Amino acid sequence: MRTLTSCVVALIAGCCVFAASACENPTMVPIPDGKTSTMDQLLAAQAQVKTYMAAMEQYLACIDNEMQAKGDDATAEYKSLMVNRHNTAVSEMESVAGAFNEQIQAYKAANPAPAKK
Numbered sequence: 001m002r003t004l005t006s007c008v009v010a011l012i013a014g015c016c017v018f019a020a021s022a023c024e025n026p027t028m029v030p031i032p033d034g035k036t037s038t039m040d041q042l043l044a045a046q047a048q049v050k051t052y053m054a055a056m057e058q059y060l061a062c063i064d065n066e067m068q069a070k071g072d073d074a075t076a077e078y079k080s081l082m083v084n085r086h087n088t089a090v091s092e093m094e095s096v097a098g099a100f101n102e103q104i105q106a107y108k109a110a111n112p113a114p115a116k117k
Helices: 002-020 039-073 076-110
Strands: none
Touching: 039 076
């Protein structure tokens, strides 16, 4: 009975948080291993990263719009939640960009350009 009560409370809390925000965080994209990837795989990943970044920009705009819509009526808890969501999204974007750039460098190290004659 205790477990059932805990599940119901968690479900209700989750619904409240969801209802508070209609913004959907895009799924993070996989980054291929630069040491073993082909140029075509990296180019495909680059396209996915660009699409992901554009979706994340829309997500950030959605969060900002929700915050502005609440205006002064927003509780401190709501503001804190939205700021946390915004900062987490920015951090995730930076991580994806950094990971992709690292794999580009790994690709270049594993596939050096031929020497010019």
